[in-house]
Amino acid sequence: MTRLLLLQVLFLGLGAALLPVLGIARDRATLLARLPLAYMLGIAAGGVVAAQLALLGAAVGPLELAVLTAMLALIGWRRRRPSKRTLRGRRGAWLGGAGEIATSVVLLLGLLLLAHVTRMLETRPLYEWDGWAIWATKARALYVFGGAYEPVFAHYAPVQHPLFFPALEAIDFRALGRFDGTLVHVQLGLLGIGFAAALWTLLRERVPALFASICVLAIVSASAFVKQLSTNYADVPLAIMVALGVVCLARWIADGERSLLAPTAVFLAAATLTKPEGLLFAAAALVAALASGGRERLRGTLLASAAVAALYLPWRVFAGVHGLRNPEYSLGDAFDPRYLADRADRLGPALRSVAGHAFSLDWGLLLPLALAAVAAALLARRWRLAGFAAGWGLLSFAGVVLVFWISVVPVELTLRWAAYRTVASLVVGAAALAPLLAADAWTPLARQRAERVEGRLDAAAGGQET
Amino acid sequence: MHRLRTPAAAAAVAVAVLAVVSAAITFPESWSWATDQREAFASVEVQPDVVFRYQQLFPADAVAFVRERVRKKERFFLVTRGGDDVVLGVPRATAARTFARYALLPAVQIDSVDDADVVVAVGVDPGTLGVPFDRVEWDRKNGVAVARIAR
Numbered sequence: 103m104t105r106l107l108l109l110q111v112l113f114l115g116l117g118a119a120l121l122p123v124l125g126i127a128r129d130r131a132t133l134l135a136r137l138p139l140a141y142m143l144g145i146a147a148g149g150v151v152a153a154q155l156a157l158l159g160a161a162v163g164p165l166e167l168a169v170l171t172a173m174l175a176l177i178g179w180r181r182r183r184p185s186k187r188t189l190r191g192r193r194g195a196w197l198g199g200a201g202e203i204a205t206s207v208v209l210l211l212g213l214l215l216l217a218h219v220t221r222m223l224e225t226r227p228l229y230e231w232d233g234w235a236i237w238a239t240k241a242r243a244l245y246v247f248g249g250a251y252e253p254v255f256a257h258y259a260p261v262q263h264p265l266f267f268p269a270l271e272a273i274d275f276r277a278l279g280r281f282d283g284t285l286v287h288v289q290l291g292l293l294g295i296g297f298a299a300a301l302w303t304l305l306r307e308r309v310p311a312l313f314a315s316i317c318v319l320a321i322v323s324a325s326a327f328v329k330q331l332s333t334n335y336a337d338v339p340l341a342i343m344v345a346l347g348v349v350c351l352a353r354w355i356a357d358g359e360r361s362l363l364a365p366t367a368v369f370l371a372a373a374t375l376t377k378p379e380g381l382l383f384a385a386a387a388l389v390a391a392l393a394s395g396g397r398e399r400l401r402g403t404l405l406a407s408a409a410v411a412a413l414y415l416p417w418r419v420f421a422g423v424h425g426l427r428n429p430e431y432s433l434g435d436a437f438d439p440r441y442l443a444d445r446a447d448r449l450g451p452a453l454r455s456v457a458g459h460a461f462s463l464d465w466g467l468l469l470p471l472a473l474a475a476v477a478a479a480l481l482a483r484r485w486r487l488a489g490f491a492a493g494w495g496l497l498s499f500a501g502v503v504l505v506f507w508i509s510v511v512p513v514e515l516t517l518r519w520a521a522y523r524t525v526a527s528l529v530v531g532a533a534a535l536a537p538l539l540a541a542d543a544w545t546p547l548a549r550q551r552a553e554r555v556e557g558r559l560d561a562a563a564g565g566q567e568t
Numbered sequence: 569m570h571r572l573r574t575p576a577a578a579a580a581v582a583v584a585v586l587a588v589v590s591a592a593i594t595f596p597e598s599w600s601w602a603t604d605q606r607e608a609f610a611s612v613e614v615q616p617d618v619v620f621r622y623q624q625l626f627p628a629d630a631v632a633f634v635r636e637r638v639r640k641k642e643r644f645f646l647v648t649r650g651g652d653d654v655v656l657g658v659p660r661a662t663a664a665r666t667f668a669r670y671a672l673l674p675a676v677q678i679d680s681v682d683d684a685d686v687v688v689a690v691g692v693d694p695g696t697l698g699v700p701f702d703r704v705e706w707d708r709k710n711g712v713a714v715a716r717i718a719r
Contacts, residue, residue, distance in 0.1 A: 211591075215599060222606040227614040231658075234619045239670040246640070246674040253643070253676045258669060284614050313584055320587040323595040328602065466590030471583055478579035540583040543576035 103224070106285060109164055109277040110141070110292055116171045117144030122178035124364035129183045132361075135307075138299035142346060143365060145270065145296060146372040150413055152269035153375050157420045159249030162269070163276035201312050208315040212298050212322045219328055220291025226332060228283040233334030236260060241271035242281050252424065262428040264417045266375035267336040290331050290339070297342040298322050301534055304349050308357065309541040317537045320471065321345075321530055326464035330523055336377050337523040343373040344383045344527040345534035348494060351387055352538050354402060355395045356487040367406045371413035373527075378428060382501040383527045384410055390493030394486050430516070435508040448513045452506035455517040456499065460525040468533035475536035482543040491535045498528045625660075625667045626690060630710035637705060637714040638686050640674040645684035649691045664690055681717075689713040 117140030118133075120126070126143070127133035151170070152162035228234040240263070243254045250265065274289050275281050298318050305314035321327060331338040347369030350362040370387060373380035388410065391403045420426075435441045460469050472495070479488035502524050509516050615628050638644055646668045651660030658666070668688065669677040678684055687694045687701070694704060694715040704715040 211595070215595060215602075218599060219602045222602040222609075225606055225609045225612075227609065227612060228619050234670055235666045239673070242670070242673050251641075251676075253641075253678065257678070283619075316584060316587045316591065319595070320590040323591050323598050325594050325598045325601060328598040332602075332605070463593065466594040467586045468590060471586040471590060474579055474582045474586055478576055478583060481574070481576035481579055536583055536587075540580040543574070543580035 103285060103288070105164075105277045105279070106274060106288055109167075109274065112164055112167045112171060113144035113148055114141045115144065116148055116167060116174065117141055119171050119174035119178050120144065120147055120368075122181050123174050124368075126361050126365055128181075128361070136303055138303040139365070141296040142293075142300040142342070143368060145293065146343060146346075146368045148273065149266045149270040150368065150372050150375060152273055153265040154413075154416050156244055156250045156265050156269050156272070157416055159251075161244075161248040161276065162273055164273070167273070201310070205311040205315045208312065208319050209298075209302060212315070212319040213295060215323055215328070216291060216294045216298060219294065219332065220288060223287035223291045223332055224285065226284065226287050228334060230333040230335065234283065236263065237267055237271070237334050237336055238283055238286070240265070240268035241275065241286070244268050244272035245275040245281055250420070256424040256426060259429070261424075261426040262378055262421070263336075264375040264377070264380075266372055267339055267377075287332065287334060290334065293339055293342060294322060294327075294331050297346070300346055301349065304346070304353065304362075305534075305537045308353065309537040310544065313541065313544075314537050317471075317533065320466055320468060321533050324464065324466045324468060324529075326462065326522070326526070327530065329464075330526060335523060337526045338530075340373055340376040340380050340383075341526040341530040343369050343376060344380065344387075345531045347373055347384065348387050348531045349534050349538065351391050351403075351406070352487060352490055352535055354406075355391050355399055355490045356484065356538065358399070360402060363402050363406050364409075367409035367413070370406070370410045374410060374414040375417055379502070379505070379524060379527065381414070382505070383498050383531065386497035386501060387494050390490050390497060393493055394489035396486065430511050431505060431509045433508075436504050442507065445507060448507050448509075449503070451513050451517060452503045452521075455521045456503050456506065456525060459522045460499070460529055462522075464522075465525075465529045468529050472529075472532035472536045472539075475539035478543040479539040484539070484542055487539055491532070491539055494535075495528065495532050498531070502528065619667070619670070622663070622667050625664045626671060626712075627710050630690070630707055630712040631671045633707040633710070633712060634672055634688055634714055635675075638672060638675040638688070642675045642685045643678045643683060644668075644672065644675050644686040644688050645678060645681040646688045646690065647681075647692055647694060647697060648689070684717060687713075687715040687717065689715065 118137060120143050121133055121136055121140055122128060126139070127136045148162070148167055148170075155162055228238050239258065240255070243251060243258070244265070247254065255261070255265075271286050271289060274286050278285060298321075301321070302314050302318045305317070327338060327341075347366050350366040350369060353359040353362045354366060370384040373384050388403065388407045391399065392407075395403050472491075476488055476492055476495075479491070505524075506513065506516055506521065511519075646665050648661050648664040665677065668690075672688070675686075681687060681697055681699055687697060687699065689712065691711045694701065694713050699715075700718040701715040702718045704713055706713050
């Protein structure tokens, strides 16, 4: 257990080293303010590197991570700049001292729950089917073979799943010095804690801290979040990467926060390398950003898209070289009207099931909350942000339904197996965006400021409205 | 209430209220679920190579028996009897193969007996495959056999 926790310190160090290297924190004050983002950044970056190297048969363990961290820290140190106040924190500005106390209490409640869950996970063995049959099998194979050993990774179904999640767990096993199907669950609990800290850090720069805390608590306390996180399935880890990537991208679209483009790329790349649906959610985010961001956001969004594509490419090459195909569906079928018409009877059940699970009380009121937030953004005339969030949400929802529509697996089976967890990224991502969407509607003053920013952006874009 | 003058502010307040209500609904359930899970699993003796929920597919000592006889990267073909679904949509034979590929790592399960080094038979006689063997070892208690294919 101690080794596993020390490994998490390495992930934190890796992320902290990446903050200045990727331009996320260019001075000491910003570095300190954004430090809670570092753990998830280290997890995402470390997992992406491990997944890529696994394709080459190279193993990543604590030693390799430590060397990488040291090199990046050196580069970051050489790039350090004098501190200046570059962040527009809104911590407690509208409630004063009482607000800060309430913020701390609410955030601590969320972290306390996740710590309670993590303590439980210390004793929870592999139990649910996919948790051992897919994810632990592949993580164990990466651990024992030191990489993507072809007889396993080109043949053990589902071959279409990329390697981020098992590569991350294989690092855990290397730190432990053994395969351990129980202790590996602790990693999942720590992912939840890291997610809460990272999301709060990203939100509080734009959102009253108490509001950010309440929304983070609502997300991490959702029983579907907690239960699915505990199963060693990749759906909640995917949702975490999607949500962080989408929030970074939204901050770029809404505020031109260029320093969050790099984490956008890292988190969305991690999502594409976690599950095939990750590509759907990431592509939906980037398309929505291109559509809503206007001309002045175009270059940055294209750069982030190129980075995500570049990080995803090695897996596609591996899949192409080994002829790995998704046996459940082919995306090409989505563009074949006759195929879609032949399977039209699947559309109704797929729509009902996906919507039903997304609005299930297992997720609390996260989706109604997100819809109210989109309404707030529209009423506050935050067109770009509302357009981005609505575009991403609709594209993601349509994509999930489409996957169930074109699948060759009997519809009642595939919906029962997967619909309840495939919506995780949609619900968590939408709820994570909600504070950003609603923040500027809090006060007329903030709304006027938002209008001024929009006006300046529109003027800069030559009158182009989104 | 100056802040509530506009519909936008009202919508924002609705978001905050929904977040509070959402957490109030789910937090107690999530907390008690985690507590119950800890109580349920704290007393379970977990063995690293088995998933105790699916032990009926391949008992723990049978896994140990096979692992002692199959080396790293050796290719094994699993033959087992059929039966009803173990979980929804997963027949017993598929479930047993899925479990074996997990439990018997670092040996590698393959789909064709023609390419195998070893046959692992669960609940059936490996001789029914009609393949020549150098050696067949039985774990009679669990009805598991490891048969090394003659080359």
